[in-house]
């Protein structure tokens with residue numbers, strides 16, 4: 001089968017294992033991430049694995065893209081150690097504060113700058129933002145079709161993938177034509193662990209960095225000022241729900257439950 | 271002076287942590303019970319590339335150096351000091367081939383070491399001489415044509431069951447002066463057997479016990495460095511990996527103890543507040559923290575010096591200080607963790623009693639604390 005040119009979009013996020021240390025800055029309404037190590041967004045690891053697997057099946061090339069501060073270079077080096085062929089860091093102070101659309105615009109510019117793509121893979125959503133918007137927005141900007149929440153993926157022939165997508169109600173098997181953008185779910189694969197040989201191989205590969213000046217972007221559409229979304233408020237949700245444990249024999253518990261649900265005479269009277 | 275790890279070293283630590291947390295941690299309880307090393311651990315470590323971390327790239331390894339190996343040992347030992355020790359002993363087992371082996375020996379064994387087919391150890395200790403290995407050594411090797419015949423029994427050998435190859439030091443001349451030679455032996459050679467196993471206080475899952483050489487026939491070409499150079503070979507292995515490896519096991523134990531103690535101090539509520547508010551608890555956490563930091567500085571520097579190719583003699587006291595200090599720190603830190611956890615500290619489910627038992631195992635391995643002090647004193651005194 002013909003080799004594919006695959007782009008994978010990756011976001012560095014605060015380590016989910018340390019998410020209890022995340023705080024909200026009450027003044028700027030942004031997440032305070034200081035001191036928390038950055039890791040590859042968990043679903044983006046699945047995206048990268050999907051790209052590398054396709055490459056291993058039929059040659060090709062996997063290029064990782066990330067719009068992030070310069071510190072993300074370490075995260076991108078990790079993607080090279082996992083098996084990506086090259087990594088492109090889109091980094092500029094002018095990108096800061098961008099919403100999902102502004103981010104997608106920068107990513108689209110980076111992708112265009114580096115060439116043409118058969119397949120673009122994103123994680124379905126980010127661990128910290130969780131909007132699930134960047135993937136589809138990027139597809140629209142590039143003028144290609146997209147499928148979200150892919151949970152199974154196979155190369156069918158030169159120009160088609162066989163994918164399974166899942167939403168709240170159903171699973172569908174689809175034959176999808178390339179070029180295409182997909183966002184993947186965690187069920188799609190088991191990402192590989194880092195290996196020392198991978199780390200060594202990454203020595204020969206470089207992280208390429210582009211600023212806004214290197215990219216075909218309209219400065220009016222990027223960063224905080226170019227973002228249509230404005231955050232009004234950001235707060236920690238205080239749950240007021242209470243857990244009540246029913247105790248007793250299974251019969252007693254069942255009757256208590258029926259009472260609570262209003263399905264017994266006593267309950268109906270409540 | 272630069273106290274930062276390189277991007278590559280950070281990735282390496284991450285790689286080791288992933289294996290430790292995802293593969294090893296769920297199996298530690300099983301190791302405590304069965305006292306056996308799970309059979310799939312070495313294949314998994316080989317796949318991650320750890321087994322060949324000191325093997326040159328032309329033989330399929332990653333040749334990342336001592337500091338890299340030490341970082342892997344530390345990360346693994348944070349989860350299992352038994353496996354951390356087994357892995358570091360594997361490294362000390364093949365290091366003499368890398369540094370002092372003939373091209374023929376390297377080609378024969380190193381690709382298999384990197385691929386995880388050969389798991390190694392090193393054997394010098396005997397019942398009649400631990401700290402005095404030369405004075406007490408009774409294992410002999412006698413020339414027979416193109417081969418040598420080894421007879422003797424080594425004790426306290428780590429990986430004595432898991433390893434299928436080892437360096438072994440034997441007496442090859444008695445008169446006018448005792449001479450020692452170190453051979454590389456593999457299990458395809460007749461007369462090389464695993465003997466009795468020790469039942470130990472800690473390091474459950476690390477096999478340790480006797481290796482028996484009974485008319486074991488070894489080709490002359492399996493001598494490392496040359497006849498009469500056996501002690502140099504053994505000391506290269508112990509001095510450039512073994513002692514630092516044990517020190518790195520100590521680092522892992524200290525970190526594990528600290529993490530467990532901090533977690534407990536934040537969760538255990540007494541007098542209406544977490545015990546983290548009690549100054550006595552804070553002092554203990556502070557002590558564990560600086561013990562960890564000081565130990566790390568000593569161990570990482572010794573490993574860095576090793577990678578700078580500082581000669582054995584000059585390196586020895588720095589390695590000895592690192593081993594001595596990190597060992598004592600591990601014993602102290604794990605003991606403090608047991609105290610912070612109160613009664614829970616001695617309950618198996620909370621792990622810290624294991625950290626204390628494991629910390630105690632480090633003191634004698636690769637040379638006792640007393641021997642480390644003698645080595646340090648020799649920087650200033652001839653005696």
Ligand SMILES: Cc1cc2nc3c(=O)[nH]c(=O)nc-3n(C[C@H](O)[C@H](O)[C@H](O)COP(=O)(O)OP(=O)(O)OC[C@H]3O[C@@H](n4cnc5c(N)ncnc54)[C@H](O)[C@@H]3O)c2cc1C
Nearest residue numbers: 392393394395399400401426427428634635636637638640
């Ligand atoms: C967990 C573990 C793993 C090991 N793995 C291996 C292995 O893989 N391969 C291997 O060959 N060996 C191995 N050993 C053996 C280890 O190297 C010896 O235990 C160590 O060298 C001490 O020898 P010994 O136990 O005979 O104690 P001894 O030498 O009998 O020491 C007894 C006491 O005398 C003290 N002492 C001895 N000499 C002096 C001195 N000159 N000045 C002051 N005090 C002194 C010691 O410090 C100690 O307190 C291992 C040991 C342990 C515990």
